[in-house]
Amino acid sequence: MNSNTLFWIVNAAGWITYLLLASLFFGYFTGGISSTMWYINLASFAYYVPITGCLRWLIKKMGWFENQQLIKLILVLVGINYLIALVGQFLVSLVMMYGLGMMDWSSYSVNMLMITSGQQWFVLGLWSLLYLVIKQLRRSRQQQMTQLQLESALQANELRALKAQLNPHFIFNCLNNMRALAIDDSQTTRQMITHLSEILKYSFQYGEQTTVSVEREIQHVNNYLALESIQFEQRLTYDTQVDAATQQALIPTLAIQLLVENAIKHGIMKLPNGGHIQINVTGVGAQLIITVTNTGTLPTEPNPAHNDRNHTRVGLSNLKQRLHLMYGDRAELSIQALSDERVAVQIKLPLEMNHD
DSSP: OOHHHHHHHHHHHHHHHHHHHHHHHHHHHHTSOOHHHHHHHHHHHHHHHHHHHHHHHHHHHHTHHHHSOHHHHHHHHHHHHHHHHHHHHHHHHHIIIIISOSOOGGGOOHHHHHHHHHHHHHHHHHHHHHHHHHHHHHHHHHHHHHHHHHHHHHHHHHHHHHHHHHSOSOHHHHHHHHHHHTTTOHHHHHHHHHHHHHHHHHHHHHTTOSEEEHHHHHHHHHHHHHHHHHHHGGGEEEEEEEOGGGTTBEEETTHHHHHHHHHHHHTGGGSTTOEEEEEEEEEETTEEEEEEEEESOOOOSOOTTSOGGGSHHHHHHHHHHHHHHHHGGGOEEEEEESSSSEEEEEEEEEOOBOOO
């Protein structure tokens, strides 16, 4: 039901209720409700329902609620409402004289017209106040909905932008390495092509999704680590431990991928002898905990010679912002040095299961 139809229904119902209560009130003091009173009420209904509809149209057309100051608006409505009440009661008086024969011009009293007009003027004032309150509430609700839609669209755009920053950057290097190995080590090249094809398949299937199951993300990360271990030869080892109960838990797409990529780029790659990466995914109560531990040290100050995009803090800051957009205060990311040779990055987020 649109707002225009709803207005006419509520407006008519409100006037019927008011006229009925007024008839009962005056009937109580005059000994009962006469048939003439019903005719008078019918005439009042036929006038006040459409005229208040016209008043609503005029208010919307002139934009009084939007463009005028409150005091000026009140004065304008007071004047218009009294004019409407005066005309209405004069028309009702004509019905009483020519339609019902209840009085004539000789017995017609201007004072009575003013008194009855004042009564209807008060009712119209209440109608205007109620209309103003409802309109303001509807406008506030619409503004809130619009704001929520804008925030939702903004978050969606930010998520897409952040995910674009978090996508793997190693693919071009991997292709160059395969080209170099194609002649001397065809078997290793074939293995790299297999892993790379699985990574690309994952990106095509799930790259546009906001979340993915732990099982699928781990499969993707294992392909990534397999490629990197080939390129690092004997300098990179890794181990993955995932609780069976968390296999179908939902996590942000490429979240573990980013942690592993940072562990390699800012840990293993800087060590002459390489190192080890440990991935643990566990569920504790209503929380999912993802921990990536790697051999290396925690950098203290950014190196100005390095591009900011390649710095650990930038990547983790982007992921932290992404977690905040998706989960608010229910998720957190932390990084700490476990010892002089081991660093751990941990994500805690709500444990939400994939029911597809």
